Structure formats: C-alpha cells, structure tokens
Amino acid sequence: MKLKTISNCENDTIEIAQNFAQELSGNEIILLYGELGAGKTLFVKSVAKKLKCHDEITSPTFTLMQTYQGKFNIYHFDLYRIKNILELDNIGFFDYIEKDGIKFIEWPEIIKDTINGLNFIEIYIKKLDNTKREIIIKKGD
Ligand SMILES: Nc1ncnc2c1ncn2[C@@H]1O[C@H](COP(=O)(O)OP(=O)(O)OP(=O)(O)O)[C@@H](O)[C@H]1O
Ligand SMILES: [Mg+2]
Known part of the structure; x- marks a missing residue:
C-alpha cells in the first residue's frame, strides 16, 4: 500500500503523523527517509x-536513540552519524530492533540491507519548499 499526501505546513505534518499513529499496533519498524530538516523528527514526536x-x-553517551513510553514503547533512532554496521551492533541496535515496541529509524540507508526479511513501513518526506512537504507512506506491498 502506498499513500501520498501533501503537507503545507508543520501542523499538517503533525496531523498526518497523528492519523498514522492511530493505525499502529505497537510493534512496527518504521524507516524515515528525507533530507536534513524534512520533518522526520517532527513526525516521530x-x-x-x-x-x-x-x-x-x-x-x-547514547544520543542516537531516544525512547518514549506510554501506550507503547517507542525507540527512535537517528543513524545520521553512524559509519558502519559494527558501530551499530556495538550499541545494541539489533537487540532493540527485536524488542516489543515501535521502532522509528531516521537515516535508515545503512541498515536497509541487514533488516531485509523483517516487515517494515517506509516513510519518505520530501521538501518541496520551506513549508511544503510531500509525504509518502509505504506499507507491505
Ligand atoms: N510542512 C512541514 N512539515 C514538517 N516540518 C516542517 C514543515 N514546514 C516547516 N517545517 C519545519 O522543518 C523542520 C523539520 O525538522 P526535523 O527536525 O523534524 O527534520 P528532520 O527530517 O528530522 O531532520 P534531520 O535529518 O536533521 O534529523 C522543523 O523546524 C519544522 O518546523
Ligand atoms: Mg531528525
């Protein structure tokens, strides 16, 4: 399934994210793509x-992961500064990926191949101008 929407401002993105939140069962892996300042972190928050x-x-010492607790556990990773898979393994990334909870991953390019076979949702946020974004949500096939 592929859903494409346009966000015209920050509040639109917040609303799109909050609608998306309501469909989550609590165990998803969600990959977020998009350039610096696209709105990936805003979406997760x-x-x-x-x-x-x-x-x-x-x-x-562990700034590349933020956790949130409430209805579900949420693990939020930002892999922007990660250089290689070994570095990720050392901080326990692959253990977290198997935990119960929603796993959000910004800058997921480096792990894309290693999580092949797992089920994940992909979100692409594209900056169209200062405040306008194209948001694509891709699930399964
Ligand atoms: N329509 C919009 N949707 C999302 N963010 C917007 C929008 N319009 C403006 N913004 C601004 O863009 C910025 C997005 O920042 P955010 O930290 O979420 O980006 P990011 O994709 O996580 O970047 P990074 O790769 O650096 O982590 C915020 O300052 C937000 O206010
Ligand atoms: Mg971010």
Whole structure:
C-alpha cells in the first residue's frame, strides 16, 4: 500500500503523523527517509505525543536513540552519524530492533540491507519548499 499526501505546513505534518499513529499496533519498524530538516523528527514526536508517550531521559553517551513510553514503547533512532554496521551492533541496535515496541529509524540507508526479511513501513518526506512537504507512506506491498 502506498499513500501520498501533501503537507503545507508543520501542523499538517503533525496531523498526518497523528492519523498514522492511530493505525499502529505497537510493534512496527518504521524507516524515515528525507533530507536534513524534512520533518522526520517532527513526525516521530507527533506520533509519540498522540500515543501519550513521553520522552525518557537519554544517556548522554547514547544520543542516537531516544525512547518514549506510554501506550507503547517507542525507540527512535537517528543513524545520521553512524559509519558502519559494527558501530551499530556495538550499541545494541539489533537487540532493540527485536524488542516489543515501535521502532522509528531516521537515516535508515545503512541498515536497509541487514533488516531485509523483517516487515517494515517506509516513510519518505520530501521538501518541496520551506513549508511544503510531500509525504509518502509505504506499507507491505
Ligand atoms: N510542512 C512541514 N512539515 C514538517 N516540518 C516542517 C514543515 N514546514 C516547516 N517545517 C519545519 O522543518 C523542520 C523539520 O525538522 P526535523 O527536525 O523534524 O527534520 P528532520 O527530517 O528530522 O531532520 P534531520 O535529518 O536533521 O534529523 C522543523 O523546524 C519544522 O518546523
Ligand atoms: Mg531528525
């Protein structure tokens, strides 16, 4: 399934994310693609808010993952600075991926091949101008 929408402002993206949140069962892996400042983090935070999940204190040595707790556990990764799979393995990424909870991954290109075979949702956010975004949500086939 592929759903394409246009967001004209920050609030549109928040609304699209909150609608998306309502369809989640709590165990999804969600890959978020899009350039710097596209709105990936805003999307994740909007989902977390809708599911009444609150930020946990993140360890300063572990800034590439943020966890939220509420209706579900949410693990939110930003792999922008990750150089290789070994580095990821060392911080336990592949253990988290198997945990119960919603796993959001920004900049997922580096792990795309290693999670082949797992079921995941892909979200593509494209900057059309300062405030306009194209958002594509792709699930299954
Ligand atoms: N329609 C829109 N949808 C989403 N964000 C928007 C929109 N219009 C403007 N913005 C702004 O774009 C920025 C998106 O920032 P955000 O941190 O979510 O991006 P990101 O994709 O996570 O970037 P990064 O790759 O650096 O982590 C915010 O400052 C937000 O206010
Ligand atoms: Mg981000």
